[in-house]
Amino acid sequence: TGSTRPQRLLKAVQKNATKGDPQSVISTIDHFCRRCEWAMNVGDEKGTILDSVVCEVSPGSTLELGTYCGYSTVRIARLLAPGTKLITLEFNPDFAKVARQVIEFAGLQEKVLLVEGPSGDIIPKIKEQFGITTFDLVFLDHWKDRYLPDTKLLEECGLLRKGSVLMADNVICPGTPDYLAYVRSSPKYDSKYFKSHLEYTKVEDGLEKSVYLG
Numbered sequence: 674t675g676s677t678r679p680q681r682l683l684k685a686v687q688k689n690a691t692k693g694d695p696q697s698v699i700s701t702i703d704h705f706c707r708r709c710e711w712a713m714n715v716g717d718e719k720g721t722i723l724d725s726v727v728c729e730v731s732p733g734s735t736l737e738l739g740t741y742c743g744y745s746t747v748r749i750a751r752l753l754a755p756g757t758k759l760i761t762l763e764f765n766p767d768f769a770k771v772a773r774q775v776i777e778f779a780g781l782q783e784k785v786l787l788v789e790g791p792s793g794d795i796i797p798k799i800k801e802q803f804g805i806t807t808f809d810l811v812f813l814d815h816w817k818d819r820y821l822p823d824t825k826l827l828e829e830c831g832l833l834r835k836g837s838v839l840m841a842d843n844v845i846c847p848g849t850p851d852y853l854a855y856v857r858s859s860p861k862y863d864s865k866y867f868k869s870h871l872e873y874t875k876v877e878d879g880l881e882k883s884v885y886l887g
């Protein structure tokens with residue numbers, strides 16, 4: 674049987690990137706997706722916007738929903754201060770397997786806790802299992818129709834505090850209309866759209882930054 678796209682992406686990293694160098698892993702994946710095979714990583718253009726928010730928030734605790742191949746996991750973790758952690762959730766075991774190797778190749782395994790399973794099951798257990806009180810930053814990049822239910826679940830589980838920042842990918846393409854309507858109309862959020870493009874294309878897309886007001 675042939676290889677999968679994530680496996681081919683991993684091979685490209687192992688062949689062309691420098692072990693322990695997160696930037697080279699990021700550049701290799703972006704090159705692979707531009708020149709060989711498109712893949713649904715946040716990409717370099719939206720990634721630069723994400724980087725600026727990670728640096729601004731400089732989070733003690735970060736949650737990522739939807740690891741996929743670990744591209745945004747590496748982007749975020751490379752900017753985290755020593756002693757801080759990123760918990761990333763992925764329910765596809767094949768994707769999780771590839772992501773673990775990408776994260777390890779980048780040398781960021783100490784900063785990342787990849788938890789395999791569906792967000793809806795894991796989120797309610799995070800406080801007790803991982804000793805987290807609240808998240809300073811959440812990056813949403815999983816199934817688009819799960820952004821809203823999982824955001825409400827994070828609220829209900831007391832995992833957000835005044836000032837927690839939600840960064841949501843793909844709010845235009847493929848689009849997350851119910852989530853967007855919620856964060857833009859709810860008095861509990863102060864929301865702002867960062868216009869950009871769908872990764873590796875000229876199609877419009879963007880990130881929505883929503884600050885939880887408590």
Ligand SMILES: CNc1ncnc2c1ncn2[C@@H]1O[C@H](/C=C/CNC(=O)c2cc(-c3ccc(F)cc3)cc(O)c2O)[C@@H](O)[C@H]1O
Nearest residue numbers: 713739741762763764765768790791792814815816819847
């Ligand atoms: C529901 N709870 C969940 N818990 C844990 N992991 C979950 C998950 N849902 C999905 N996942 C995982 O997240 C990942 C899913 C991401 C979904 N993303 C997209 O569909 C997406 C799609 C596009 C896209 C845009 C245009 C186009 F023509 C084709 C695709 C662009 C993106 O940036 C995207 O993020 C997978 O690894 C999946 O296994």
Ligand SMILES: [Mg+2]
Nearest residue numbers: 715814842843
């Ligand atoms: Mg995305």
